[in-house]
Amino acid sequence: MPTDAPSGATTPVPASDAGAQAGAGGRRAALIINPIKATTADVEGAVRRISTEDGWDEPLIIETTQDDPGHGQAREALDAGVDLVIAAGGDGTVRCVAEELSGSGTMMALVPLGTGNLLARNLDIAVDDPDAAVEAAFRGTERTIDVVHLIVDHAQDAHVFLVMAGIGYDAAIMSDTREDLKDKVGWLAYVDAGIRNLPGKPARTTISIDGGQPFERRLRSVMGGNCGKIMGGLEIFPGARIDDGLMDLMTIAPKGKLGWLAVVGKLFARGKGKDPSLEYFQCRTAEVTLREPLDVQLDGDPLGKATHMSFEVRPDSLRLRMPLGFKDPAVVSDPLP
Template sequence: MKKNIIFIINPISGGKSKVNFPDMAAKFLDAAKFNATYVFTEGRGHAYELALEKVNRDSDVLVAVGGDGTINEVASGIGESGKLMGIIPYGSGNGLARSLGISLDDRLAVLALNKLNINRIDSGTFNDRNFFNMAGIGFDAHISTIFANHITRGLAGYVKTAIAEISNYQCQNYILEIDGKRIVRDAFMISIANSSQFGNNAHISPFASLRDGLLDVVIIKPFPLYQFPILGYKMFNRSTHTSNFVEIMKGKDIRIIREGSGAIHIDGEPCSMGSELRIKVKPLSLAVLV
């Protein structure tokens, strides 16, 4: 029997037009295997609402056409339903798609759906929010909050914003409990990595795995400003673990207490949470077509 496949399209992700996406996808999608429907989102949170609606009907596959934020909303809508997820990467970083080996060429990504090759991956929860690629607190959450209001997306804009903000940013003190082990650290930022990278092949935790039932806790310690470009270089050549300013631990159940409420990011999308944060892994909880 044919599968009902729903493409949930974020029209503004990555700054790329997707007006012609349905026509293109129809040419490369196997019509003998799929009945396709295409819907466009109308704002933040709409992809989640659409996914939740479609998953409770007769859909078999829900495809996020967008970046990590769109993927987060669609995957969160799929939840524990057992429905399959597809990804057509159209974001500015495409961290999860890159980690899964999904082509950044939209035509090849659509063709890959025809194979129905299923790969189950872990996900995580950050208090009451799901994440699938990366979440964090500290400097990267601060930059995500500022960057969310920028019209121009992409790596260059992100780096420019980071350089403008870094000299005035104050590190914080954090209490962490990782699977019952308690540590105290001053930190520039703390990333919770399900995959190895933020996006654009910037690998914050080079050995993180989407399928090991663990999350990587990456602590960036306070560092002199001249080390900033060196840390950036290490991300792009997958060697952050060799820095004296980086500490990486793995865990399933993580608790973080910080000095007060503030910004966090969930798959690159900023929001605010309180001083106590509880992070847990959900092993092999999402079935993705790759």
């Protein structure tokens, strides 16, 4: 597995310093919030309160809609010249906002209000305390992270993901998860969908890593990961870092009736061992081609079916706020003391 030196995380900026500078510069935050995400916390009230406490201007508050889950709202915030954009919602809201902010130089933060909250779990952002997440958005540590651009079926425009994207079994789980069950049991609804989608046939798949010689596999799933943790604390991309300029590619190929046991065993062994049911590659670009269309997902959002995916890592593309404190070196290259 090729290794590279870290691409250069930015020097952490304690938000106490950033907050002290905010009043002098007349800084302003924008809150982009998904209004259908139920929460007992007053996220808007917390953003207004901390803006006042830290000397920031009155925040810009924008709600997402069913027709626009975050793209237009993020562009509106950029056009308003805000200094910080806070995405409050599920993984879909976070991804849409990040897609617009990537490469802009404008700081992003998130308040997780969804079921998966994958990026928040990787960055130690409180998934059950929106008030703490809002405080971290203003007063946390600044990092610059990678994003991954994904082109599906040779489309003209690329999508962006921050955590992981895949084609096959993982995407079928996202497409088949029952919304009513998510409301009742949260992320355990994904387990239900996973069990129901275990039966299936492998698909003939051609993969090219960093423009190299293509190789073939018969696979149930191919996933690209920018960081490694999912619900329940399981790390499916061991050692993946969000700021190392690399993407981790995982292939899943269970053999026979007990093949999934080998996959699970290798996952819990953090990818160690020679069992071909689970393979890992590190790369900057990757191309995946299938003989038949399968489901695609980006950061947990179903994207329909496709036969081709082209991945490209864009290093240091997004300025992001995360809580102060130690970070697992499997998440960021330069953890804080």
